Amino acid sequence: MGRTPDADVLVDDRLVAELLAEQHPDLADRPLRLITNGWDNTLYRLGDDLVVRLPRREASAVLIEHEARWLPELAALLPVPVPVPERTGRPTWRYPWSWTVAPWLPGRSALGLAAAERAPLARPLADTLTALHVPAPADAPHNPVRGVDLRLRDVAVRGRLTASPSPAAPALAELWTELVDTRPWQREPVWLHGDPHPGNVLVEDGRLVALIDFGDVCAGDPVTDLAAGWLFFEADARAEFRVTADEARGYEAADWRRARAWALVLATALDAHSDDDPDMAALAAHTFAQVLLPENP
Structure with missing residues (x-):
C-alpha cells in the first residue's frame, strides 16, 4: 500500500x-x-x-x-x-x-463506528444522497475520476489490484472484469457528492447529523454515491439502503451493478493510499469483503 x-x-x-x-x-x-x-x-x-x-x-x-x-x-x-x-x-x-x-459542524466521524453500528444510518444516508441526485447545470464541475464511465477507471483499478497485498486481490480483479462493462448511466448528469465514505459523514447519538467534504462534488453518474452501500454497511443494512434509494430515484439493476463496481474503485484507492491511516486501511478491507459477498446485485 x-x-x-x-x-x-x-x-x-x-x-x-x-x-x-x-x-x-x-x-x-x-x-x-x-x-x-x-x-x-x-x-x-x-x-x-x-x-x-x-x-x-x-x-x-x-x-x-x-x-x-x-x-x-x-x-x-x-x-x-x-x-x-x-x-x-x-x-x-x-x-x-x-x-x-x-x-464547524458538531458530531463525530462515522469512520470510528463498526459497520454494524452504522446500520441505523442506512435510510437517512440514502435519503441524503438521493436528495442531491437532481439534474446538474451545464456548468457543473466535471471530475475525471468520479461519476464517469467505469471503463475510464479500468487501468487504475487493475493497477491497484496488481499492487495490492490483499489476499482477495485476485477475486476482486475477477469481479471487476465482470462489472466494468456494465451498461453506463442512461440519463442526464446529476449532482453527486463524489466521496461517499464514512469519514465524510458526521453522527451524533447514532443519528446522521452532517455530510461533509464536498471537494469531489461534480455532475455525472450518481452511482458513485450509491457505492456507500458497500463502504458503510453489511448486507442487511445495505439492502435497506438500496430499497430507500430505489424508492426515491427508481434506480435499476444495472445502476446497482455499477454502484458495486464503484465501491471497488473507491476501496482500491483507499487500499493504495492508507498505510499511514489504519482506519482507512480497515475501511478498504471491509469494502473488499462486502463487494465479494454473493448476494450483492
Whole structure:
C-alpha cells in the first residue's frame, strides 16, 4: 500500500494566522487548533464555531473553489447540514490557492463506528444522497475520476489490484472484469457528492447529523454515491439502503451493478493510499469483503 500524498505547500499555524490577519482580521484573534492534515486539505479549528480549510496540494486546489461556488446552492437540497463556506480567502504571495472558512459542524466521524453500528444510518444516508441526485447545470464541475464511465477507471483499478497485498486481490480483479462493462448511466448528469465514505459523514447519538467534504462534488453518474452501500454497511443494512434509494430515484439493476463496481474503485484507492491511516486501511478491507459477498446485485 501507499501513503497519504506529500503536501506541495506546508500549511502551519503561522501561515494560517497570517492569512487570517491579512484577509479576515475580525477573525484573527480567535484561537487556532490543527484538526487534520488530510489527503487533500489541512483543517484548522478557528474558535468554537468555525473551521479553516486550506488545500495542501495543487491537485486539490480547484476542489475548494468548487465547494465555495456550489455548496450554497446544494445545501438547500439536503436534509442535513453541510459546511457551506462563510468566508473565502484569495491566493497571495504567502499561499498560492483559494481557501475557505466554514461553520464547524458538531458530531463525530462515522469512520470510528463498526459497520454494524452504522446500520441505523442506512435510510437517512440514502435519503441524503438521493436528495442531491437532481439534474446538474451545464456548468457543473466535471471530475475525471468520479461519476464517469467505469471503463475510464479500468487501468487504475487493475493497477491497484496488481499492487495490492490483499489476499482477495485476485477475486476482486475477477469481479471487476465482470462489472466494468456494465451498461453506463442512461440519463442526464446529476449532482453527486463524489466521496461517499464514512469519514465524510458526521453522527451524533447514532443519528446522521452532517455530510461533509464536498471537494469531489461534480455532475455525472450518481452511482458513485450509491457505492456507500458497500463502504458503510453489511448486507442487511445495505439492502435497506438500496430499497430507500430505489424508492426515491427508481434506480435499476444495472445502476446497482455499477454502484458495486464503484465501491471497488473507491476501496482500491483507499487500499493504495492508507498505510499511514489504519482506519482507512480497515475501511478498504471491509469494502473488499462486502463487494465479494454473493448476494450483492
